[in-house]
Amino acid sequence: MWPILIDEGQIEQALVNLAVNARDAMPGGGTLTVTTSNQNLDDLAGYDPPVPPGRYVCLQVADTGTGIPKEVLERVFEPFFTTKPSGEGTGLGLATVYGAISQADGHVRIASEDNVGTVVTALLPATDQTPQPAAAVLPCDRTSQQGTILVVEDEDGILEVARRLLTRNGYQVITAATGTEALEKARWHDGPIDLLLADVVMPHMLGTEVAATVRALRPDIHVLYMSGYAQPVLSSHGTLEPGIRLIEKPFTEPDLLNPIREIFAPEQSAGGFPDRPT
Numbered sequence: 001m002w003p004i005l006i007d008e009g010q011i012e013q014a015l016v017n018l019a020v021n022a023r024d025a026m027p028g029g030g031t032l033t034v035t036t037s038n039q040n041l042d043d044l045a046g047y048d049p050p051v052p053p054g055r056y057v058c059l060q061v062a063d064t065g066t067g068i069p070k071e072v073l074e075r076v077f078e079p080f081f082t083t084k085p086s087g088e089g090t091g092l093g094l095a096t097v098y099g100a101i102s103q104a105d106g107h108v109r110i111a112s113e114d115n116v117g118t119v120v121t122a123l124l125p126a127t128d129q130t131p132q133p134a135a136a137v138l139p140c141d142r143t144s145q146q147g148t149i150l151v152v153e154d155e156d157g158i159l160e161v162a163r164r165l166l167t168r169n170g171y172q173v174i175t176a177a178t179g180t181e182a183l184e185k186a187r188w189h190d191g192p193i194d195l196l197l198a199d200v201v202m203p204h205m206l207g208t209e210v211a212a213t214v215r216a217l218r219p220d221i222h223v224l225y226m227s228g229y230a231q232p233v234l235s236s237h238g239t240l241e242p243g244i245r246l247i248e249k250p251f252t253e254p255d256l257l258n259p260i261r262e263i264f265a266p267e268q269s270a271g272g273f274p275d276r277p278t
Contacts, residue, residue, distance in 0.1 A: 002038050002126035004057050009250060010100035013228055017097050018061040018120055025065030025118060033062045041123070051107045055126040062119040068112040097122075147194040147264055148172040152182035152210055153226070154202045158249060162197065162226075165253050171260075179205030186214045186221075193221055195263060200227035200246070222263050226251065 015034070022032045035058075042053045094110075101108045101122045112118040149171050153159040159175055166173045174189060176182035179202060186193060196214050198207035211223045226247040245259055 001036055002055060002057050003129065003131055004104065004106075004124040005127050005129065006100070006104035006106075006124060009248070010103065014097040014100045014122075015059075015061070017094065021094065022061060022063035022065060022118070025063050025067070027066075030064040030117070033060075035060045035062075038126070039123075051123060056106075056123040057126055059122040059124065060119060062117060064117040067114040067116055068110075068118055069114065073110065073112055146170060147260075148174065148192055149195045149197055149260070150174045150176065150182060150186060150189075150193050150214070151197045152176040152179060152202070152207070153199045154178060155199075158199075162256065165256055166260075169257060178202065179207075179210040182210050183213055183217075186217050193218055195222045195224060195260065197224050197226065197247075197260075200225050224259055224263060 019032060019034075022030075026032075037058045039056050039058045040054075041051070041056055097120070098108055101124065104124055106122055106124040108120065108122045110118065110120045149166055151159060151162050151166070151173060152175075153162065154177055156177070159177060163173050163175050174185050174193065176185055182196075182198070186196075196211055198210050200207040202210075207225055207227075211225075215221060215223070224245060224247065226249055228249040247255055247259060
């Protein structure tokens with residue numbers, strides 16, 4: 001394949017979102033097909049805005065599912081638009097796909113027929129740049145830290161990774177898999193909670209809603225968000241206020257720890273948390 005310029009995490013997330021949508025469209029089973037090809041394109045009808053001629057890598061994700069009605073098809077790339085029942089979909093899946101492809105100067109369109117299936121086609125401009133080796137990851141400073149962190153995340157794997165990374169760096173960690181569970185633990189925890197680390201998009205309750213309620217219970221708590229959706233997508237559609245700090249998933253150990261250390265820096269420089277065990 002020709003090389004393209006795109007964030008690796010974003011193209012991975014786009015593929016996963018498309019695959020999940022295809023799975024949901026085939027409750028009785030079916031075929032999911034992912035294809036890639038190099039294409040020199042001159043006539044590119046069907047894209048809005050129009051696509052300039054040139055060399056593109058074409059990525060297609062197709063399913064043999066129920067299809068998408070025409071009245072829905074016109075809105076599928078709108079953030080927070082979903083036809084799924086409450087708690088089963090965020091409406092950010094296809095919007096994130098659109099955002100990732102657009103940020104790479106690419107173009108995406110979707111075609112669908114009832115009871116035949118859906119095809120999503122993404123065109124990503126090829127580049128003449130030579131891929132470079134990834135930069136070396138700097139080791140994380142594992143000096144002992146203090147503080148109690150409430151982590152709320154609906155994906156079990158990410159919740160466990162965050163718990164392990166924070167615990168082995170000296171933090172006390174309280175975990176919650178839902179917003180409701182986080183509120184209960186914030187209400188009944190016997191002791192201070194210094195930081196709420198909340199996923200932004202979760203079923204039933206957004207991270208911002210959790211933060212607002214937890215702050216009503218514990219006004220001095222710091223808040224830090226994490227999400228697999230790019231911050232511009234979330235900020236531009238009201239899920240996050242502009243300027244809010246966000247850890248993007250998937251994250252490395254330094255990605256997680258450095259923002260937390262910056263938040264706790266005033267407390268640490270003032271003598272830390274003297275009444276709490278390390």
